[in-house]
Amino acid sequence: DTAVSQTPKYLVTQMGNDKSIKCEQNLGHDTMYWYKQDSKKFLKIMFSYNNKELIINETVPNRFSPKSPDKAHLNLHINSLELGDSAVYFCASSQWGEPPDGYTFGSGTRLTVV
């Protein structure tokens, strides 16, 4: 069983469209995250959700909105896609307050905006 799974793995879409990326974890973790990895491989945290509450938003445009229907899922919605949104998006999960295990990451979603 995959611990953190993201769908789709690849997403190609036109500018201006609205798209969603789904993420599910079966580890029983209470915190989930979205990271963006750009073309230079730099990884930046976008959001984290703990017990269904947003606890961080790092200078991310409000076109991006995380939605968590339950603590096992954190989906990423992106409105009015722009060329600069092209990147690999990683979902991750962890158990709050238990840092030694770090985060468990999904395998990523490569978003290409044309």
Added chain:
Amino acid sequence: GEDVEQSLFLSVREGDSSVINCTYTDSSSTYLYWYKQEPGAGLQLLTYIFSNMDMKQDQRLTVLLNKKDKHLSLRIADTQTGDSAIYFCAEISGANNLFFGTGTRLTVIP
């Protein structure tokens, strides 16, 4: 936690040791991590070190921590072609968030 720095590239010959360096920013970080990312794949946790330790060894991996200088290193002994990947150091900072370094692309030459 925003400016964790690493050298971008490292090349070594197969069988040699690799040393990947990292400078972190938050002196209150309790744990520091090394992650590996193979081409087209996600991030895999390699090892971590608690901030009150100077060194941790795990098979071919040795982590050294210099808290005074906020310097972390990862040594890979007997480097193999399968070790070719991008290696990220990361620190826990602030509200339990993981901040990553810029990544070091390790190329192992056969």
